[in-house]
Amino acid sequence: LSFAGEHYFANGTTALAVALRVRAGQGGRIAIPAAVCPNVPAAVLASGNDFVLVDIDGASGGMSPTALVACIGRQGVAGVIAVHAYGNPCDVPGLAAVCRDADLPLIEDCAQAEGAECGGRPVGSFGDVAVFSYGAGKILDLGGGGMTCTADAALAGRIAAAAADLPETPDESAADDLAAIYKFLYNRFFPGRLVDYGDWLRTALFRLGPAMLGRLGGAGPDAVREARATLPRRVARRRAKAARYREALAGQSYLAVPLAVEGAVPWRFNVRLEAGLRDRVLKRMLADGRKVSSWYPSLDYFLGASDADELPQARADSLTLLNLWLDDDTGEAEIAETCAEVLRLVAEEAA
Numbered sequence: 001l002s003f004a005g006e007h008y009f010a011n012g013t014t015a016l017a018v019a020l021r022v023r024a025g026q027g028g029r030i031a032i033p034a035a036v037c038p039n040v041p042a043a044v045l046a047s048g049n050d051f052v053l054v055d056i057d058g059a060s061g062g063m064s065p066t067a068l069v070a071c072i073g074r075q076g077v078a079g080v081i082a083v084h085a086y087g088n089p090c091d092v093p094g095l096a097a098v099c100r101d102a103d104l105p106l107i108e109d110c111a112q113a114e115g116a117e118c119g120g121r122p123v124g125s126f127g128d129v130a131v132f133s134y135g136a137g138k139i140l141d142l143g144g145g146g147m148t149c150t151a152d153a154a155l156a157g158r159i160a161a162a163a164a165d166l167p168e169t170p171d172e173s174a175a176d177d178l179a180a181i182y183k184f185l186y187n188r189f190f191p192g193r194l195v196d197y198g199d200w201l202r203t204a205l206f207r208l209g210p211a212m213l214g215r216l217g218g219a220g221p222d223a224v225r226e227a228r229a230t231l232p233r234r235v236a237r238r239r240a241k242a243a244r245y246r247e248a249l250a251g252q253s254y255l256a257v258p259l260a261v262e263g264a265v266p267w268r269f270n271v272r273l274e275a276g277l278r279d280r281v282l283k284r285m286l287a288d289g290r291k292v293s294s295w296y297p298s299l300d301y302f303l304g305a306s307d308a309d310e311l312p313q314a315r316a317d318s319l320t321l322l323n324l325w326l327d328d329d330t331g332e333a334e335i336a337e338t339c340a341e342v343l344r345l346v347a348e349e350a351a
């Protein structure tokens with residue numbers, strides 16, 4: 001994958017905020033998927049825009065083009081962020097067609113999906129600007145760093161100018177604080193009670209998003225370029241780990257709709273459990289220190305940013321999704337153990 005212009009930033013949040021500011025301007029509403037990492041709305045707010053939530057499709061976990069059309073019909077939208085969630089390519093050809101028809105900027109967020117392909121074409125090559133992250137737990141984990149790519153030379157020039165205006169070094173604790181806040185909330189309250197913490201999250205997004213913005217200096221850009229050369233190996237490793245999960249959990253009815261799409265680079269291995277059962281299994285696994293999570297609950301639970309009736313898939317996934325981890329430090333033995341534990345707990349809790 002090669003682009004006319006690549007620019008490096010302190011993190012993916014900065015890359016996303018800069019892409020928005022340069023391509024979509026300020027003071028508008030940006031459509032984002034409802035079930036998404038909170039760094040995405042944080043970046044929207046830091047860019048000087050507000051966000052509006054759009055439902056996801058059940059196959060990829062990414063924004064639904066049909067829901068986007070409905071959202072555009074309801075209210076003015078100044079731009080769209082297509083997120084490739086969990087390593088799955090979203091229906092970005094469909095979203096790009098909607099954006100073309102409506103003459104809207106399309107930013108492609110590949111933070112969780114570097115190396116994935118959609119119809120044989122790399123993610124990041126469909127939007128006006130693509131955004132990548134090299135933060136903790138990402139496909140290429142460098143502990144930090146972000147990048148924008150665009151094939152548009154004029155846009156690349158404006159991104160370079162915007163980058164020069166950023167602080168040399170961001171407040172590193174801002175990124176850590178935001179992640180700590182939402183992970184705490186997700187792991188502790190699950191969706192139903194998150195509404196009580198909406199003000200806390202909104203304040204955190206407003207304050208911490210802007211504090212995260214910064215350039216990537218020193219050896220950072222070289223480290224990113226070096227890491228990208230190892231991408232095929234990393235992708236193969238993640239796919240092999242996902243295959244272990246799939247084999248160990250084969251034949252289970254709750255795997256009927258795994259979020260695993262052709263061309264994906266698995267970032268998490270997702271399964272769906274019945275509402276209620278998911279919470280009981282998750283709680284016990286978290287108490288045991290297992291690498292599982294329930295991301296991403298629909299942001300409207302916290303923020304009331306949209307009518308929940310318009311977000312049926314994001315709402316349903318909030319209650320049923322269980323993410324099994326397959327990061328670099330998750331070994332095959334650990335995967336086998338996690339699967340055995342899922343099977344045991346489901347049998348016990350469902351009884």
Ligand SMILES: Cc1ncc(COP(=O)(O)O)c(C=O)c1O
Pocket residue numbers: 010011012013014016037039040083109111112133134135144145146175
């Ligand atoms: C989908 C998505 N977009 C953007 C980001 C922001 O990346 P970073 O953590 O490098 O700021 C993340 C991760 O946090 C993410 O998961």
